[in-house]
Amino acid sequence: MEMNEAKLQEILDQYPAKVQKNRKKHIFIKRSELESQQIEANTRTIPGIITNRGCAYAGCKGVVLGPIKDMVHIVHGPIGCGYYAWNTRRNKAKSDDPKQNFINYCISTDMQESDIVFGGEKKLTKVIDEVMEIFKPKAITLSATCPVGLIGDDMGAVAKAAEAKHGVQVLSFSCEGYKGVSQSAGHHIANNILMEKVIGTGEQEEAPAKFPINLLGEYNIGGDGWEVERILKEIGYHVVSVMTGDGSYEAIKNAHTAELNLVQCHRSINYIAEMLETKYGTPWLKVNFIGIQGTIESLRNMALYFDDKELTLKTEAVIASELARIEPVFEQYKKICEGKTAFCFVGGSRGHHFQNLFSELGIETLLAGYEFAHRDDYEGRDVIPTIKTDADSKNIPHYTAEVDEKRFRLKVSPEKLEELKAKIPLGQYNGMRFDMKDGSIIVDDLNHFETEEFIKLLKPDIFTSGIKDKYVIQKMGINSKQLHSYDYSGPYAGFNGAVKFAEDISMGFASPTWNFITPPWKNQPLLEGSVTEEGVA
Amino acid sequence: MLDCTPKEITERKSGGMINPAKTCQPIGAMYAALGIHKCLPHSHGSQGCCSYHRMHLTRHFRDPVMASTSCFTEGSSVFGGGANLKASIQNVFHIYKPDVMAIHTTCLTETIGDDVSSIIKTADVAEGKLVIHANTPSYVGSHITGFSNMTKAMVSYIAESTLPVKKEQVNIIPGFVNPGDMREIKRLVKSMDIEYIMFPDTSGVVDSPMTGEFEMYPEGGTTVEQIKDTGNSQLTLALGRFASSDPADLLNKQCEVPAAVLKTPIGIKATDALLMTLRNSFAREIPKELEIERGQLVDIMTDTHFHFHGKTVAIFGDPDIVTGITEFVLSLGMVPVHVLTGTPGGSSNSAAGSFEDDINEMLTTAGITANVKSAGDLFTLHQWIKNQPVDLLIGNTYGKYIARAEDIPFMRVGFPILDRSVHSYLPIVGYQGAMRLIEMISNTLLDRADRDAKDEDFELVM
Ligand code: SF4
Ligand code: SF4
Numbered sequence: 001m002e003m004n005e006a007k008l009q010e011i012l013d014q015y016p017a018k019v020q021k022n023r024k025k026h027i028f029i030k031r032s033e034l035e036s037q038q039i040e041a042n043t044r045t046i047p048g049i050i051t052n053r054g055c056a057y058a059g060c061k062g063v064v065l066g067p068i069k070d071m072v073h074i075v076h077g078p079i080g081c082g083y084y085a086w087n088t089r090r091n092k093a094k095s096d097d098p099k100q101n102f103i104n105y106c107i108s109t110d111m112q113e114s115d116i117v118f119g120g121e122k123k124l125t126k127v128i129d130e131v132m133e134i135f136k137p138k139a140i141t142l143s144a145t146c147p148v149g150l151i152g153d154d155m156g157a158v159a160k161a162a163e164a165k166h167g168v169q170v171l172s173f174s175c176e177g178y179k180g181v182s183q184s185a186g187h188h189i190a191n192n193i194l195m196e197k198v199i200g201t202g203e204q205e206e207a208p209a210k211f212p213i214n215l216l217g218e219y220n221i222g223g224d225g226w227e228v229e230r231i232l233k234e235i236g237y238h239v240v241s242v243m244t245g246d247g248s249y250e251a252i253k254n255a256h257t258a259e260l261n262l263v264q265c266h267r268s269i270n271y272i273a274e275m276l277e278t279k280y281g282t283p284w285l286k287v288n289f290i291g292i293q294g295t296i297e298s299l300r301n302m303a304l305y306f307d308d309k310e311l312t313l314k315t316e317a318v319i320a321s322e323l324a325r326i327e328p329v330f331e332q333y334k335k336i337c338e339g340k341t342a343f344c345f346v347g348g349s350r351g352h353h354f355q356n357l358f359s360e361l362g363i364e365t366l367l368a369g370y371e372f373a374h375r376d377d378y379e380g381r382d383v384i385p386t387i388k389t390d391a392d393s394k395n396i397p398h399y400t401a402e403v404d405e406k407r408f409r410l411k412v413s414p415e416k417l418e419e420l421k422a423k424i425p426l427g428q429y430n431g432m433r434f435d436m437k438d439g440s441i442i443v444d445d446l447n448h449f450e451t452e453e454f455i456k457l458l459k460p461d462i463f464t465s466g467i468k469d470k471y472v473i474q475k476m477g478i479n480s481k482q483l484h485s486y487d488y489s490g491p492y493a494g495f496n497g498a499v500k501f502a503e504d505i506s507m508g509f510a511s512p513t514w515n516f517i518t519p520p521w522k523n524q525p526l527l528e529g530s531v532t533e534e535g536v537a
Numbered sequence: 538m539l540d541c542t543p544k545e546i547t548e549r550k551s552g553g554m555i556n557p558a559k560t561c562q563p564i565g566a567m568y569a570a571l572g573i574h575k576c577l578p579h580s581h582g583s584q585g586c587c588s589y590h591r592m593h594l595t596r597h598f599r600d601p602v603m604a605s606t607s608c609f610t611e612g613s614s615v616f617g618g619g620a621n622l623k624a625s626i627q628n629v630f631h632i633y634k635p636d637v638m639a640i641h642t643t644c645l646t647e648t649i650g651d652d653v654s655s656i657i658k659t660a661d662v663a664e665g666k667l668v669i670h671a672n673t674p675s676y677v678g679s680h681i682t683g684f685s686n687m688t689k690a691m692v693s694y695i696a697e698s699t700l701p702v703k704k705e706q707v708n709i710i711p712g713f714v715n716p717g718d719m720r721e722i723k724r725l726v727k728s729m730d731i732e733y734i735m736f737p738d739t740s741g742v743v744d745s746p747m748t749g750e751f752e753m754y755p756e757g758g759t760t761v762e763q764i765k766d767t768g769n770s771q772l773t774l775a776l777g778r779f780a781s782s783d784p785a786d787l788l789n790k791q792c793e794v795p796a797a798v799l800k801t802p803i804g805i806k807a808t809d810a811l812l813m814t815l816r817n818s819f820a821r822e823i824p825k826e827l828e829i830e831r832g833q834l835v836d837i838m839t840d841t842h843f844h845f846h847g848k849t850v851a852i853f854g855d856p857d858i859v860t861g862i863t864e865f866v867l868s869l870g871m872v873p874v875h876v877l878t879g880t881p882g883g884s885s886n887s888a889a890g891s892f893e894d895d896i897n898e899m900l901t902t903a904g905i906t907a908n909v910k911s912a913g914d915l916f917t918l919h920q921w922i923k924n925q926p927v928d929l930l931i932g933n934t935y936g937k938y939i940a941r942a943e944d945i946p947f948m949r950v951g952f953p954i955l956d957r958s959v960h961s962y963l964p965i966v967g968y969q970g971a972m973r974l975i976e977m978i979s980n981t982l983l984d985r986a987d988r989d990a991k992d993e994d995f996e997l998v999m
Contacts, residue, residue, distance in 0.1 A: 048628030055585020078675035080561025084589035098540035126551035146645035
């Protein structure tokens, strides 16, 4: 069914007037004849609306800090916040020193009523002492949850005292859940402090190998980061650090030695990418390792940047050999997927990235959106200067990186940089709108009501989303795939990941289980005859 | 796996948790609220909490868990959430059309001290629609407390005593158990031919059938009429002290319905106790079919006792479930050596409680000494196990890390189970549930025996 503005209005009309006015600004139908199409994003969700959004704490501790394996992450607050972010995000990690891998631990101050009344600083101090005694980590993070900010605990002071006492870095993050309007605030808070206090504190002046890069905004869900690293290493890159999937404090400290920063998830980490450029002169390149063509393009763009003959040859050789290996398998799955339609709603980058993979499988994306993106994720970075900062974002401290006089170095000449920028997305991201087809719908912070309405109208064959609406969609008889957790499959990145995704999606379409939804007696009239010896009369 | 956990136990005085064995109140309140027919749970606080609670419940039940939130931002945190809640009430009834909206608070709204009942009173709620609320600060108790508090709210807002003489009818508060368990308890009561009202009742809500259509409010759940009528019942059975006794007490105070607090009917003794209470209170004979089931269970227990007898076991999870499981494994001749719950209430001298006392009493009767702790965490449990290994670990999904680290057979029971399916449909309560538990325990132990057997010791019949 063709989507148009009138049909959209019919859906919106069902809202109370105030809600309608608000939601209208968060939805548009892509029309490429219009030069710009503005969307409202990163604004408050309407009270009472069933949203998929989380909080600043989830973005800070849950997304960015959690995957750093050799730090102990202490959650300061009542028990729940710590509990829910414990092992639930699939950011896999392995370590050569199992005694310094804390990924399966959840540490919470478990605030009690008396801590709320009298303050939780003492308890936090004691928990840090115990953590030092039991685990002896190289560094600790403290994340604040809602009540902490309200009662006025000075986590910064606790952290400072603990640093002095134990001689390791103790970082404190004021990522109370009510800050900002979604996880996004938490990403920003985490980015600021990692940049201010960790990156660049390593001793290395130069990377120990050629073509050093950082992989930013890659969280190693289901092993994605490992697949990307496999390819990069095979070509000859030296991966300095991954932020933050399977990340390590030790590696992140030396992130300044990279010659290029790759940005996978733009939303969660573009701040660090920008700051690295300011401070050390390292450009960043927007990459996408989801989908075969996305991966190839990203690899070729990297080769263009480094402009090294051998590297370029190796890049092409790896691409060719990977393609020869995976294409025949991929083609098989394509036969099952071709002609199908999808909704793609999730997080802050996957909603865009996965559309490539869908289209390679012959699946058209009818609707897409993000849970906690900003306007630039939809409309491209060019709109950043025009984004109004509202009260909710103003509360997020903005850390401004300054030039590191000692270590700042232009990695490529200004002329070369300009030349490259014309060819590859260096320091640039065009946003989701750019890649979407005319007539498709873009929705920010899609909610439950809209999900149901759009599904009824457009009847997609697959809806990729998160756990909270997965079963809603499946109850409607529609295949649904979680793109936060990959339904505990994966990896989906890189060449192997594309095949795995194709396999999983095809399984979803081909499963005979869907055929049983309608019981046989619903479609057949009750027979009037009776059973005779010959069968049904 | 968990390589950073040392064997030496050092005293931890901070009160912090490492690998918790409990979670926060609102998730329990949300679950209880789903057990009211056509009810939308509403989380009054910032949206992150609501998101986490829905996420976790959905993972356990693998079914839609709908709930709305007041979506706090910094401003609402400073100025109070009255405006957000009022807007929520309007939007929820307009857009999602529930009959009941059940509000619970989060740490945030508790800390700023929003007076939810006054806000509700001044909100404009359409005729025939109902808003109830429970205070559920997570710095008190656990998710079990939250379940209890929301069930209390059902009583305080809805239950009424309207008849001069009580009806021959029993109220059943099933506690924080799966819909499969609720169904089974209802079956037992039905087969005794006794009128009953179960509340909350999530069966038919979080185990609803696949029809190709999404129902925001599936068929299940206790209706408001039924909850109202609980005030007219002759008796309330509170199954599981931690999750159910407070609402039962309140109902007694409010509507003079006497309450009997029983264990969650896990295993033969607790199921006997449930049926005997019903039999004696309502002068009903135990039907033949239940006697046969019981006989089958005992038959299985005696047939298989040698698989279990003397085997050591560590049990953790929610207090009512752990109590039931402990009693049952004792009746199989097993030896619980570590028993732990994360929910507070029950260190021996505290007024609150009884978990440790209850367990210790059972163990003393059986002549067993064990490590018993409430308000504990899995780090403690793991250290205990390192010092005194066990043959079997029983608990929720989080136990799998300890099981792997120490190479112990592991059986999943309780909440949450995030890595297996079907569990929420099938009961562990009643005689049938006990049979299922035996099957699970023996499968776990015998699979392990097979796995570890040398070729020459590998046997066809066990
Ligand atoms: S802030 Fe409180 S209610 Fe919310 S998740 Fe954390 S512990 Fe639970
Ligand atoms: S891809 Fe999505 S879910 Fe992942 S970190 Fe980025 S925004 Fe979050």
